[in-house]
Amino acid sequence: DTAVSQTPKYLVTQMGNDKSIKCEQNLGHDTMYWYKQDSKKFLKIMFSYNNKELIINETVPNRFSPKSPDKAHLNLHINSLELGDSAVYFCASSQVQGATSGANVLTFGAGSRLTVL
Amino acid sequence: AQSVTQLDSHVSVSEGTPVLLRCNYSSSYSPSLFWYVQHPNKGLQLLLKYTSAATLVKGINGFEAEFKKSETSFHLTKPSAHMSDAAEYFCVVSDQRSGNTGKLIFGQGTTLQVKP
Numbered sequence: 471d472t473a474v475s476q477t478p479k480y481l482v483t484q485m486g487n488d489k490s491i492k493c494e495q496n497l498g499h500d501t502m503y504w505y506k507q508d509s510k511k512f513l514k515i516m517f518s519y520n521n522k523e524l525i526i527n528e529t530v531p532n533r534f535s536p537k538s539p540d541k542a543h544l545n546l547h548i549n550s551l552e553l554g555d556s557a558v559y560f561c562a563s564s565q566v567q568g569a570t571s572g573a574n575v576l577t578f579g580a581g582s583r584l585t586v587l
Numbered sequence: 588a589q590s591v592t593q594l595d596s597h598v599s600v601s602e603g604t605p606v607l608l609r610c611n612y613s614s615s616y617s618p619s620l621f622w623y624v625q626h627p628n629k630g631l632q633l634l635l636k637y638t639s640a641a642t643l644v645k646g647i648n649g650f651e652a653e654f655k656k657s658e659t660s661f662h663l664t665k666p667s668a669h670m671s672d673a674a675e676y677f678c679v680v681s682d683q684r685s686g687n688t689g690k691l692i693f694g695q696g697t698t699l700q701v702k703p
Contacts, residue, residue, distance in 0.1 A: 474630075511625075511675060512696070514693070575621075575633060578630040580630040581629075581630055
């Protein structure tokens with residue numbers, strides 16, 4: 471199936487640990503993103519990469535480090551986890567950066583629910 | 588700066604009755620607007636999008652939305668609700684200037700409840 475897939479779907483861990491969430495898309499898209507959804511369901515962009523190059527880096531603690539080994543993958547590594555990092559993290563992808571054919575439509579993964587105890 | 592406001596945090600309708608989810612936006616440029624739906628424990632699915640073409644936009648599952656520049660609104664409607672429509676709905680704006688960066692601005696979400 472063509473899709474954006476994230477692993478793991480659920481992640482429960484202790485404060486202070488380091489964890490990673492992986493994302494892969496087989497849609498042939500050039501741009502990938504990480505969004506964070508908090509407990510009130512508010513969604514906000516964290517990062518975007520275009521063809522392995524960082525494009526958007528919102529005000530996110532530097533404990534969060536995205537890594538894009540190739541344009542089909544964008545992983546999120548989080549160091550020294552804190553209680554406030556508990557959230558659902560969504561990966562997404564879209565067509566070519568800078569396309570003029572219209573709005574940039576994002577395809578989202580199913581989300582990874584991170585719980586920090 | 589662009590922003591989007593969903594006027595209702597929770598909407599409850601009976602099955603078979605019309606659905607109206609309200610959204611107002613603010614944008615300095617010609618906006619691109621979207622509605623996404625999120626079913627429980629699922630990812631976000633695009634319902635429809637407006638990109639300066641026809642002001643009445645038809646989406647999936649019988650939903651449609653009308654772009655009204657004079658009212659800065661982009662309300663989502665459906666003539667007849669189905670039980671499977673129960674979900675969280677997000678109105679989203681992206682300025683054309685930044686429309687190709689994927690920096691979408693999400694509304695706070697509206698929970699749609701459908702009663703039998």
